[in-house]
Amino acid sequence: EIVLTQSPGTLSLSPGERATLSCRASQSVSSSYLAWYQQKPGQAPRLLIYDASSRATGIPDRFSGSGSGTDFTLTIGRLEPDDFAVYYCQQYGSSQFTFGPGTKVEIK
Amino acid sequence: EVQLVQSGAEVKKPGESLKISCKGSGYSFTNYWIGWVRQMPGKGLEWMGIIYPGDSDTIYSPSFQGQVTISADKSISTAYLQWSSLKASDIAMYYCARARGYCSSTSCSSFDFWGQGTLVTVSS
Numbered sequence: 584e585i586v587l588t589q590s591p592g593t594l595s596l597s598p599g600e601r602a603t604l605s606c607r608a609s610q611s612v613s614s615s616y617l618a619w620y621q622q623k624p625g626q627a628p629r630l631l632i633y634d635a636s637s638r639a640t641g642i643p644d645r646f647s648g649s650g651s652g653t654d655f656t657l658t659i660g661r662l663e664p665d666d667f668a669v670y671y672c673q674q675y676g677s678s679q680f681t682f683g684p685g686t687k688v689e690i691k
Numbered sequence: 692e693v694q695l696v697q698s699g700a701e702v703k704k705p706g707e708s709l710k711i712s713c714k715g716s717g718y719s720f721t722n723y724w725i726g727w728v729r730q731m732p733g734k735g736l737e738w739m740g741i742i743y744p745g746d747s748d749t750i751y752s753p754s755f756q757g758q759v760t761i762s763a764d765k766s767i768s769t770a771y772l773q774w775s776s777l778k779a780s781d782i783a784m785y786y787c788a789r790a791r792g793y794c795s796s797t798s799c800s801s802f803d804f805w806g807q808g809t810l811v812t813v814s815s
Contacts (some may be wrong), residue, residue, distance in 0.1 A: 609702075616798060616799075627788075628736065629805070635802075654800070679752055680799050682728075682735055684735050
């Protein structure tokens with residue numbers, strides 16, 4: 584089973600700042616099959632990025648994903664008030680298709 | 692518009708059975724895998740399993756194999772998650788979600804559309 588570790592656990596930033604979230608895998612993620620989701624309180628997750636760097640339909644271009652192998656990054660170019668949420672990575676290139684524990688992006 | 696609409700919140704007693712549902716609309720239900728994801732209170736997301744409604748091919752996470760049953764009725768575009776005997780540890784929000792592409796036991800796809808979630812409470 585691939586274990587995903589996300590860091591930091593909590594990121595305290597102000598609107599307009601840049602957010603950089605990390606997702607590290609215990610083994611290489613096949614074909615960069617890694618996604619990022621955003622979840623706000625009381626809501627279902629929303630797909631942001633799939634296949635490591637492809638933006639999902641309707642996702643603003645301030646969200647970008649990068650990385651390969653075991654190291655992946657989600658970057659939010661300039662935080663807007665609506666972006667404060669929990670972000671999860673998920674790998675789907677190896678059986679058990681695990682999620683990371685999440686990074687909470689909170690208002691500083 | 693793609694929509695996944697889940698059944699309402701449930702309150703059950705330990706040992707009772709339960710089947711929750713997820714109805715898809717706005718797309719060809721038989722052509723996309725539907726997965727289930729658990730979120731225990733205050734915790735993260737856990738991938739439970741996935742089904743292809745076209746032929747009912749099903750893949751389970753080892754953590755959930757034997758604990759739940761995933762099924763689908765393509766005639767009414769609905770997927771199901773069921774328990775034969777609930778435990779207190781089954782208390783969680785359960786989401787269904789549509790996979791973007793093909794899944795197998797060794798690789799799958801991200802989830803592009805999600806249901807609103809079904810809260811399952813188990814209490815004596």
